[in-house]
Amino acid sequence: MSLDSSDVKKIAHLARLGISDDAVPEYATELSRILELVEQMNAVDTSAVSPMAHPQDVVQRLRPDEVTETDNRDGFQGVAPATEDGLYLVPRVIE
Amino acid sequence: MAWETVIGLEIHAQLATKSKIFSGASTAFGAEPNTQACAVDLGLPGVLPVLNREAVNMALRFGVAIGAEIAPYNVFARKNYFYPDLPKGYQISQMELPIVGSGHLEIELEDGSSKTVGVTRAHLEEDAGKSLHEDYQGMTGIDLNRAGTPLLEIVSEPDMRSAKEAIAYMKKIHALVRYLGICDGNMQEGSFRCDANVSVRPVGQAEYGTRAELKNINSFRFVERAINLEVERQIDVIESGGSVVQETRLYDSDKHETRSMRSKEEANDYRYFPDPDLLPVAISEADIEAARATLPELPDEKKKRFVSEFGLSDYDAGVLTAELEVATYFEVVAQECGDAKLASNWVSSDLSGALHKSGIEFSDCPVDAVRLGGVLKRVVDNTISGKIAKQVFDEMWNNDADADTIIEQKGLKQITDTGALEAMVDDVLAANADQVEQYRAGKTKVLGFFVGQVMKASKGKANPGQINQLFKQKLDS
């Protein structure tokens, strides 16, 4: 699969990555090369193989329903770019 | 042209766990912003989710209650999109393998008939935080206390054909989750939320029309209004030659309109994939049996029992069982007083009328079931009349006294002493010679007047039936 500039822009938008227009063609070339590498997978028929999501064949452990966390808002918001009245601030969201 | 409406609902029920679905932070409502958002809820780098057992159990109980298929494994997936109230940039949800598969439930329609509505699936997911749009230096504030609260998203089949049916379904789910104790059902606090997929098609057409998804319809009243509004809009669009666009629309209850949310529309590509931080959740037959064993009596069963055990009408039984609290209240009252029909009438008319008038929620009712039962018990044993019962009830509304204390203190006990009553009857007859003449001349209606006089003299404490009898005896002899 070869990606063109419009593909790259679409992907960058989905991933919310700001990339300059100048950089787009280079990304297109590089990403296409990576996809070419990736598509070597197609050499093998996997239609009868079940997908493997985890290395270990184990099931989810369940946690007891207990409140174990205490308020650490000040600690957490100490590393936040912008807060006020305990809220994280972002540019105005219009619905 | 005649149009048919097709509606499917997506209900989000916040599960009533103490802690969040993937973290040990509290789910309590109303805390200071971000004080119940721990490192996991905030999506700090490096944190990991661990699944809450109770959320799984609650979802299972729901599944068993609607007779749903429960697969041996269910899987959490990531739904990827960027939004400030979604800390990780993805919501942990379930896509291909939800915990609850296909099930169904019965709804009662206004004409007394019932209808089966299919539930496509119900899956577990985490709630998002909240955006506060008050002005913070021209910015939006984000509170992530709600982030990570467990949700059960219940998706119906497009089986509803009117707003009324949609409401009936929604109320049924509402009753069910409350009966099951898995959701507090508080719509004002957002514990129970609803989106509706609405489309119209010409009557007789097999294919569905293009649907619009109505968001933010979070009261029973709004659901009906929003759906009817949307149906009108879609019919207008089609009849004026246009076509309905598949989109998300927001219902604005203030302006009473739905409007397109194009901002949420653009190229939604959620890139679902199994969450590698979580493993498949195994559900055994034993787990399903355990869930079944803990099921309480559900609305439909309770209704049937009320009919058979108490001899109530289908309608009355339906009203009483629609909410678990009401049903439980009724049963206590019936037990206390020993007359289920009397209890039913009181709970569904006198009591709910009084609550409605004062704008009080059922859960805050000032008269508990035992006290009301105590009042009715005295009606049943003829200590007081129905009329006096209302007086006792009004008294109770404002204090904590029980029925017998009020009856005693206020001297409301019915006069059952025949001698005393006879004296009163004689007094009335003596003082109203003209009316006695009229009665004897065949105008028997004046009997009512005589009874009224005695009731007045006794301040309501006489038994009207008994007085009636006495008058008849005296006048007809």
Add this chain to the structure above:
Amino acid sequence: MHNKTIAELSAGLSAGEFSSVELTEACIQRISTLAGRSNCFITQTPERALEDAKHADQRRATGDFGPLTGIPIAHKDIFCTQGIRSSCASKMLDSFVSPYESTVSAKLKAAGTVLLGKTNMDEFAMGSSNETSFYGPVRNPWNHDVVPGGSSGGSAACVAARLASAATGTDTGGSIRQPAALCGITGLKPTYGRVSRYGMIAFASSLDQAGPMTRTAQDAAMMLQAMAGFDERDSTSVDVGVPDYSANLADSIDGLTIGLPREYFAEGLDSGVGDVLEQALETLRKLGATTVDIDLPNTSLAVPAYYVVAPAECSSNLSRMDGVRFGYRCEDPVDLEDLYKRSRGEGFGEEVKRRIMIGTYALSAGYYDAYYLKAQRVRRLISDDFTRAFDQVDVIMGPTAPSVAFALGSKTDDPIGMYLSDIYTIAVNLAGLPAMSVPCGFADELPVGLQIIGKPFEESRLLNVAHQFQQATDWHQRAPQEYL
């Protein structure tokens, strides 16, 4: 003192030959003069180190201590350490002073280790040469013009340069083993699930695993002892008992069956590296091991599958870096989209952006089956190859990397060439197996690593084999000239 292993230092502390404070002061001194040469540290924490050392000496004085109490170590900057910048070598997290502690660093702290600082790495662990760091590339202590390998290049360089006796690393596709090989040290990637991932900034969740980077297998056993174990905060952490990793080190390996995958000794392997490996295998045979040729037929599919699985997971894992709750935020965003796009566009480096885009594409509508699902199926084939091989053999051996360390800048414009330097390590992550790299010689005056791959949860056997090899050789004792 800097030439001593953990085992030796621990004995010295116990014997009262020196205190942890003295040892730590010596380390701090050495780091302050030498670390700049390789750029192996992002953050040095001398004050914290001395505090830890004092505490360790107190613990030793009161008898409340273990073998690691008082031993100075360094953490890869991928671990969240409370109160200390935890940057993952990214501009995005340059300002991120973690408000919480990772399980690995907490366990090592509880064991009484002394934290010297946070080591440099490839940005978000994406790279094989440690050249993608926001804080500049790391240089190989053996030759400052070549790369140390990556992504745990700072940890490898720091141990190779004798600046710390051990460092933590993480391995998603070879990020412990490949830099260990290129820097001539011992690195162990445990079985997936053996060490908690909580607080380790995620690259690819189903592949990431933390492990020790040390000079010797004996030290690796001591470190792993403290790092391993079930963690209730990590759903993928496996609740399997932790054995005594030092208990079997001295066992003979007579009778051991070593599988040699034909695919690992084929075209693509540098001949100098091949020769060194052959000598190493000869040493093992002399110790009583037998070698048999085996097949891992889907080996060539590992890199392609990995470059779907890892980017897919990372594209989602890195979405939380959005400039809202922590980390880099662009200046004066005009709206929400601008905030996201510029914060992420400016905060991430090129390789990270490339991988996010590949992963985003592989998961997007219409491509999921062809890429992501396909890769997960291939992953199963690769895992099955190993399972079959382990029916025949006790361990599998081969090269850790196809060549010795390459020149700085030589592959930066060639992502594919860079990706292929992990050709022998990636399959192990896809299968979730434990594996080590141990120094086994030199080619072109640069270290060569021998990779030992084991069955799930057989870290003890790997350590035993590696230790026996190190008893018979002295490659692990060699130090770069400049850091003697």
